[in-house]
Amino acid sequence: MTFFGVTYYPDQWPKSTWDETFAQIKETGFNLVRFGEMSWDWVEPEEGKFDFSGLDQALALCQKHGLKVLLGVPTCQAPSWLIHKYPDTRPVAEDGTLYPEYGPRPNVCKDHPIYQKLATRLTQKLAQRYHRHPALLYWQIDNEPVYPPLDATVLKDYCHCPHTQKAFQKWAKSKYKTLDQINEAWGTKFWTTTFSKFEEITPPRAGFWEAVSPHIFLDWYRFKSERLRDWLAFLKQEIRKYDKTHKIGTNGFIGICARVPDHDILAEAMDWYGIDLYPKGNRMEDLEVAMFADLFRSYCRGEFHITELQGGQNVRWGNPDFVEGPEIKRWVEILLSRGATTLLFHAWRPALFGSETNGFGILKPDGSPTRRLEIIKQILNPKSKILNKFKILNPKSKIAIIYHRSGEVQCYQEQGPPRGVSGQWATVREDIGLLYGFNSILGAYRLIYQKDEAIDFLQERHLNEGNLNYKTIIFPNPYVLSQKQYQNLKKFVLRGGTLITEARFGLKDENAHLYPTPLIEDLLEVTYDHFEITPDGFLDVLEDYPKKKQLIIKKAGKGKVIYANFSLFLEIRKGSKKSLSLLKKHLENY
Numbered sequence: 274m275t276f277f278g279v280t281y282y283p284d285q286w287p288k289s290t291w292d293e294t295f296a297q298i299k300e301t302g303f304n305l306v307r308f309g310e311m312s313w314d315w316v317e318p319e320e321g322k323f324d325f326s327g328l329d330q331a332l333a334l335c336q337k338h339g340l341k342v343l344l345g346v347p348t349c350q351a352p353s354w355l356i357h358k359y360p361d362t363r364p365v366a367e368d369g370t371l372y373p374e375y376g377p378r379p380n381v382c383k384d385h386p387i388y389q390k391l392a393t394r395l396t397q398k399l400a401q402r403y404h405r406h407p408a409l410l411y412w413q414i415d416n417e418p419v420y421p422p423l424d425a426t427v428l429k430d431y432c433h434c435p436h437t438q439k440a441f442q443k444w445a446k447s448k449y450k451t452l453d454q455i456n457e458a459w460g461t462k463f464w465t466t467t468f469s470k471f472e473e474i475t476p477p478r479a480g481f482w483e484a485v486s487p488h489i490f491l492d493w494y495r496f497k498s499e500r501l502r503d504w505l506a507f508l509k510q511e512i513r514k515y516d517k518t519h520k521i522g523t524n525g526f527i528g529i530c531a532r533v534p535d536h537d538i539l540a541e542a543m544d545w546y547g548i549d550l551y552p553k554g555n556r557m558e559d560l561e562v563a564m565f566a567d568l569f570r571s572y573c574r575g576e577f578h579i580t581e582l583q584g585g586q587n588v589r590w591g592n593p594d595f596v597e598g599p600e601i602k603r604w605v606e607i608l609l610s611r612g613a614t615t616l617l618f619h620a621w622r623p624a625l626f627g628s629e630t631n632g633f634g635i636l637k638p639d640g641s642p643t644r645r646l647e648i649i650k651q652i653l654n655p656k657s658k659i660l661n662k663f664k665i666l667n668p669k670s671k672i673a674i675i676y677h678r679s680g681e682v683q684c685y686q687e688q689g690p691p692r693g694v695s696g697q698w699a700t701v702r703e704d705i706g707l708l709y710g711f712n713s714i715l716g717a718y719r720l721i722y723q724k725d726e727a728i729d730f731l732q733e734r735h736l737n738e739g740n741l742n743y744k745t746i747i748f749p750n751p752y753v754l755s756q757k758q759y760q761n762l763k764k765f766v767l768r769g770g771t772l773i774t775e776a777r778f779g780l781k782d783e784n785a786h787l788y789p790t791p792l793i794e795d796l797l798e799v800t801y802d803h804f805e806i807t808p809d810g811f812l813d814v815l816e817d818y819p820k821k822k823q824l825i826i827k828k829a830g831k832g833k834v835i836y837a838n839f840s841l842f843l844e845i846r847k848g849s850k851k852s853l854s855l856l857k858k859h860l861e862n863y
């Protein structure tokens with residue numbers, strides 16, 4: 274069964290209007306409502322003083338109208354009383370400045386023991402009170418879990434408080450066991466940075482682009498993702514003490530590694546994982562909507578949800594292109610066809626106050642209907658049979674794309690964000706730094722996109738496990754690759770698979786150390802000389818091959834490798850028809 278719903282925050286509207294609003298939501302054809310995830314001050318207005326009367330009433334009204342509830346556990350943003358009573362719970366930037374006490378999210382550090390204690394108690398209280406509520410369908414822990422900053426234009430790094438630092442030291446100790454192994458993995462012989470005690474370890478404070486250690490930076494990124502995963506897993510266990518049945522998950526949003534953790538790691542602990550998708554806000558074409566659906570489905574160990582689908586015009590943080598209505602039908606079709614089992618719009622009515630005032634509503638600010646509402650009603654009306662016409666694609670594809678997060682993080686860290694300083698060397702270009710990994714994935718997807726075919730994405734865990742049961746695997750941005758991952762890919766080729774890849778294959782290992790001999794030499798039996806940076810990306814220069822863009826095709830065992838010695842996928846992303854047609858002919862029978 275598919276659930277269709279909408280976000281509606283009762284605590285932002287007069288109580289006298291709730292009954293009618295829930296009735297309208299039901300009448301539209303929705304069967305699910307999402308609220309609560311941002312409302313800590315609603316249920317705990319003072320420390321230890323809980324007030325569930327509003328939430329009780331909202332849930333009772335949902336039950337009355339036959340609506341199920343996706344109930345948020347509001348741990349993502351701390352209320353004012355908490356921040357002011359315990360000011361050092363605020364996240365700390367690398368320069369020691371504190372994150373703003375309200376406004377941007379998240380305003381609290383998840384590693385702080387006081388926050389943890391209070392968030393745990395809140396979670397227990399909610400689970401205890403509502404786990405048997407007949408309207409409850411799903412739990413949502415937190416909301417878009419990240420370490421700050423949430424905004425891509427903020428070039429600061431968080432969190433550098435003593436608690437997070439200690440957690441990082443503990444994580445490093447658990448991963449590498451000894452200081453010698455940490456020093457080796459992080460290459461601390463460079464510029465006399467050898468750690469002589471675990472307590473000396475600090476997160477990379479120099480910032481992304483000031484010669485920070487790429488090895489520590491990569492592990493810092495992994496640490497933050499795993500830390501968030503463990504916190505989500507912990508809260509899930511707290512709910513499970515009371516509630517053995519309802520599915521528990523959280524939601525992520527699209528972003529490059531400067532903003533978001535590794536979703537594949539976060540999703541590990543969750544029964545469902547959702548994407549917050551704003552096609553107009555990000556000026557996406559249908560192909561990209563399909564890609565993000567395929568990508569997020571691949572993160573899910575359980576159900577795949579669309580937690581927020583843009584219901585109205587974006588405000589403030591995204592492109593303000595108007596949502597007319599008919600495009601919603603296309604988005605729903607794409608998302609359902611690619612395996613989403615629950616789909617919620619954001620939001621029922623635009624907020625009348627706050628930093629997203631007038632944004633996203635399906636209705637007008639005065640509550641009157643729009644064309645968007647009519648289209649959604651048509652889609653959800655059983656008599657229209659529109660939903661029956663949407664084809665559910667077989668999510669098991671014959672072809673897969675590798676999204677290697679470590680490679681993406683490395684490219685970002687090496688080139689950094691654009692600095693705009695005159696005289697800086699050419700590599701400040703964001704298309705080969707900040708956005709290289711992401712754009713390469715988009716290019717690979719463009720190469721094989723077909724409206725009626727779902728595409729699988731493979732993460733580093735799949736490469737580690739080695740169950741690569743595909744006919745063809747595409748590997749954009751293959752810069753970082755561990756020996757284990759490489760051997761599994763090689764086995765895939767020898768057993769009959771086709772691997773399509775591009776420049777800089779296997780130049781760095783999992784710690785971002787340069788291999789003395791790049792893995793491409795073993796894969797293709799070539800001699801690698803160096804890579805150059807060109808206006809179009811990277812160009813590998815090989816001995817015995819002319820220094821120009823080319824495809825090298827090599828049979829190996831029962832399979833083959835198709836390797837482009839240039840940034841093929843970035844070029845396709847940028848619209849190069851030549852690169853697209855160069856590859857298409859090799860994909861006729863995939």
Ligand SMILES: [Zn+2]
Binds near residue numbers: 382384385436
């Ligand atoms: Zn912290």
